[in-house]
Amino acid sequence: MSLALKIDHLSLRLPLQGDRPYAIEGLSLSIPVGGTLCVAGESGSGKSALALAIMGLLPPGIRPEQGTIDVAGHTVLADGRYIAERQLRQWRGARMTMVFQEPMTALNPLMTCGRQVDEALRLHGRLSRAVRRARILEMFAAVQLDAPERIFRSYPHQLSGGQRQRVVLSMAMILRPALLICDEPTTALDVTTQAEILALITRLQQEQGTTVLLITHDLGVAARMGGDLLVMHEGQVIEQGAVADVLVRPEHPYTRRLLAAVPSMVPPDSRPEPETPVMLAGRGVRKRYRHGSLWRQTEQEVLRSVDLSVRAGEIVGVVGESGSGKSTLARCLVRLEMPNAGKIEWQGWPVEGLPEQQLRDARHLVQIISQDPGRSLNPRRRIGDTLAEGALNRGMPAAEAQRLARGLLEQVQLPPDALNRYPHQFSGGQRQRLAIARALACRPRVLIADEAVSALDVTTQAHIVALLRDLQSRLDLGIVFITHDLRVAAQLCDRVLVLRRGRVVEQGRTAAVFGQPRHEYTRSLLAAAPVLPMPALDPELQT
Known part of the structure; x- marks a missing residue:
């Protein structure tokens, strides 16, 4: 069986001050040509690190310690060492490509959408300008963008979230890559646009024979995509198999906890209507x-x-x-x-x-x-100062405002030492708790x-x-x-x-x-x- 992606014993070392030694430890997987693999897990499980490792885009501080990565029969990483950066740049887009979670940050706000897609064609081929333009308009139509000519001339901020994600998908698929990596491509989208994007990925996959690696924290999205499912926790694979089998008959307690946390579409019994003001x-x-x-x-x-x-x-x-x-x-x-x-x-x-x-x-x-x-949190201010700001602006003495900040941390179930830390030192869920605490500092109704x-x-x-x-x-x-x-x-x-x-x-x-x-x-x-x-x-x- 021909494989589009093969990874053997991949380990990614975290910096010494990290919360664990490895972002990914001893991971092995394979995806056949034209297949689909969904990777699920909580924030910090190593899902995005896996995608960046395949693309050779790991941030400073995370380094491969061992392992091999092969894409479409070509070695990207061998014995913990990447091939030459020049070769990697040639393969990105042509053999492997990635759709990021937030298209507004993936797209250049100073360039029109057409020019950004054209850049991929121009760097990886010798087509004339007219042929490139025709290819881009054809791809815009293929991803079901209305008025392709208008989209070609538009800047990212002039499009909706769903339209921007379709432009990013066009950029990823324009060179017909062997491997498409989608890192949370529907998280910020509403349910109907989400369904359309997933259906679009599946259709393009079938038409072009592309292999899809889909990273998601939404097990409902994995169920809709089908294929195989790999569940990660703290950098390790804890369960894998066909999507239907893992979701219906999960074996690992962690997978069961993930499934239990998915909200039901059936509302609980209604509380009585309040008679408050x-x-x-x-x-x-x-x-x-x-x-x-x-x-x-x-x-x-x-x-x-x-x-x-x-x-x-x-x-x-x-x-x-x-x-x-x-x-x-x-x-x-x-x-x-x-x-x-x-x-x-x-x-x-x-x-x-x-x-x-x-x-x-x-x-x-x-x-x-x-x-x-x-x-929304100021990256240059300590959390204690951020939480006390609203109370200070309303005339509260500084000592009392600091006591209020400590009490707010307790209300949102964070430790007192969080007062002296900066926003980047917290996880996404912790930062959301801090945003709630800051709102409560003004004692709203x-x-x-x-x-x-x-x-x-x-x-x-x-x-x-x-x-x-x-x-x-x-x-x-x-x-x-x-x-x-x-x-x-x-x-x-x-x-x-x-x-x-x-x-x-x-x-x-x-x-x-x-x-x-x-x-x-x-x-x-x-x-x-x-x-x-x-x-x-x-x-x-x-x-």
Whole structure:
């Protein structure tokens, strides 16, 4: 049997100050030509290190100690040593290629999308400019990008997340590589776009005969892709086999724990509706943006008369595809953006028309938790200073603000010594806890969580969801939970609003909306959500 990828006894040594000796230890695997291998595990399990090792892109500090890597019959690594860098550069793109998790960071913001794909063709061939352009437009059409000519001329920031991921996939597949490595390619995408991207990868794989190595923390994505599944934990392979076999009959306790952490699409029994005061309300909220030059402008209406209210002690979910207006609604509710029409009230106070000083004094009532805590936390400030900043700005003495910071760490279940550390010294899940603690420092009545768990693995995600539920119960907080992960919304939210193109198409108690959706759009969202085979949800399997 011909192999597209063969790895023997690969070990990657971590720096001395690492949390363990090896990023990967003694890993062996193989994928036949045209096959699919899904690699799953928690953050820090070594999944991304494996992908970077295959591509010869390991960061400084991580070095191969032993092992062999062969791609399409050609040696990339032998006895812990890579081939010449010049040879590696020739093979990247032509024989092996990679689709990264976040296309906005993978694409150059200063270059048009067409020019970036053209760069791969220009460096690996001698085609004329006209032929290259025709090939790129053909590939854009193959990945189902509408208006390929417009996409060719567009910059990354002018495209949606799904469109950017399709451009990255075009760049990866334009040279018909033998091996395609996809590192969490759908994590930041909504369920319908996620389903489309996975179907697109499968179709291109079948048409071009490409072998796929898919790295994911979502076992539902692995179930949809099929092929074989390899489960990693702390740099070691603990279980592997056909996807269906591993998910239905997991043998290792760690695999069972991963499966147990995947949220169910069936909401729990509804809690009684609270009779507490309304802490946050939006009535008829509208928002539109203007695009273009001074002489020629177009308007885009992002929110169209949206109504939303949150009571103390209630969690309200907002779900919908990318571009539905979820994040714009969050920014309007917290007054980071000014709506064009409608009314917003914080704890019964109308926000519009408030003098700037009064608005500043009231901002502590509604706080936002952003999707990426790595970007929202100042990398140059210690965590203790970051957590105390909000209290200091409200006039609290420095000593009392530091005591508050220590108490906040306890509330989000982090050790006291975290006060003296910097954001880069924490894992993704820990940084999300710190972002929650910073929001709590202002003693808000409402938290707006904008995709706060979308980039986390299932076990970390479960911990953050449990933390939010605990804080909501103990502090009587109102929470607006914005997410594209319907499984998390099903388990966490008391009520849910479904947004489509800026309109609320359906809302109600979560059990009712998920159990008996009335709108066709809601039904299509639920149908697109990745699910596990039913036997994997058997309680006996999760003990």
